[in-house]
Amino acid sequence: MGAAVGSGQEGRWIVEEAEGDEGRARELAARRARGEPLQHVLGHWSFRTLDVLTDRRALVPRPETEVVAEIALAELRRRHPAGPLLAADLGTGSGVIACSLARELGPGTRVFATDRSAAALSLARQNVTRTLRQSTAQVTLCEGSWFEALPGELAGRFDLLVSNPPYLASQEWHRLPPVVREHDPYEALVAGESGLEAIGEIVAGAPPWLSPDGSLVVEIAPHQADAARALCEAAGFGHHEVRPDLAGRERVLVARP
Ligand SMILES: C[S@@+](CC[C@H](N)C(=O)[O-])C[C@H]1O[C@@H](n2cnc3c(N)ncnc32)[C@H](O)[C@@H]1O
Structure with missing residues (x-):
């Protein structure tokens, strides 16, 4: 070679x-x-x-996000052992979290997979077909910004809201290695000036969409853990914690009403 x-x-x-x-x-x-x-x-x-x-239409799936999916699955299994389950993967990208939930939880699970990017959703659609085959009906793809993409009649009924949102600050983008900066979509990586914009919108917007026993699971950067906890306090979550990734870094925000 x-x-x-x-x-x-x-x-x-x-x-x-x-x-x-x-x-x-x-x-x-x-x-x-x-x-x-x-x-x-x-x-x-x-x-x-x-x-x-995997291609330019969406973020390349990362190992940290496998831990996010693991924690989301554990939340659903522990809190709703009997199913059926209703979940949403906000900012689904290639569809990896949504497809993992549907595949690993089985036919009693319904997942809404949303994204603002039509290109990402077209890749997610291919991955739903590729990974779920006969059970593709379990995953519904919706285009739109965060909660605006979800059907209004499902407010208050979600057992799980999970997201790996963009969480880089715009100035961090310039420091990324070219293999990331030139090939992953900008809108998948960068949230805005502070990096906390998308996490803030999701944490603040989640409570009316969750069922009383529901959970919010969000991937964050380790340095955002304190800010994420403060956002949960401000949004009125009764319980919140930040769990580590495989390298022991604070990575996964879990919040319950
Ligand atoms: C970090 S990527 C995560 C993709 C995939 N969930 C994963 O973990 O590999 C973030 C995704 O959020 C989407 N996104 C960014 N802003 C959004 C918004 N306002 N509403 C919905 N999706 C958004 C991006 O298009 C991108 O697909």
């Missing part, structure tokens, strides 16, 4: 993807060498139990 392929493991993945076609393997290796993320070069990536399509 030559030195351009990158690490040995990446080279092995690229060779596997090319399925014995040497020309294709060289083409993929050249794209990687030009700085494209491996996940775009391969065109798919794993997230928990799923193999999802």
Whole structure:
């Protein structure tokens, strides 16, 4: 494969993807060498139990978000062991959280997957079909900004609201490595001047949408933990905590009415 392929493991993945076609393997290796993320070069990536399509339309799924999905699943299983369940994944991107909930919880679960980006939703639609097949009816894709995308008649009925929103400040974007800055969508990464804008909107807007036993689960940056706790206090949540990711960093806000 030559030195351009990158690490040995990446080279092995690229060779596997090319399925014995040497020309294709060289083409993929050249794209990687030009700085494209491996996940775009391969065109798919794993997230928990799923193999999802990945391209420029949405954020490449991250390992931290697998922990967010894990905590969201645990909240639903512990608080609603009998189902049926109603959940929303706000800012679904490639659809990984919504598809994981539907796949891992089974047919008694209904998930609304929302995004403001039509491009992201088109990728999510492909991933719903790819990962859920006969049970695609479980996931409903809705375009719009945060709660505006949800059907009004479901207010007060959600057992779970989960989100991995954009949480970078605009000035942080310039410091990102080119592999992220030039390939992940800006609106998936940057929330605004402070970085807390989307988290603030979601925490403040969640209470009227949650059922009395519902949970809000939101991915945050570790340095935002204190601000996230303050937002929960201001929104009147009766319980809130921030749980760690696999590296022990404060990463997942969990709040209950
Ligand atoms: C960090 S990405 C997360 C994508 C996916 N959930 C994941 O974890 O890989 C944030 C997503 O929120 C979407 N988004 C940004 N602002 C939004 C808004 N006001 N309303 C709904 N979605 C929004 C972006 O388009 C993007 O798909």
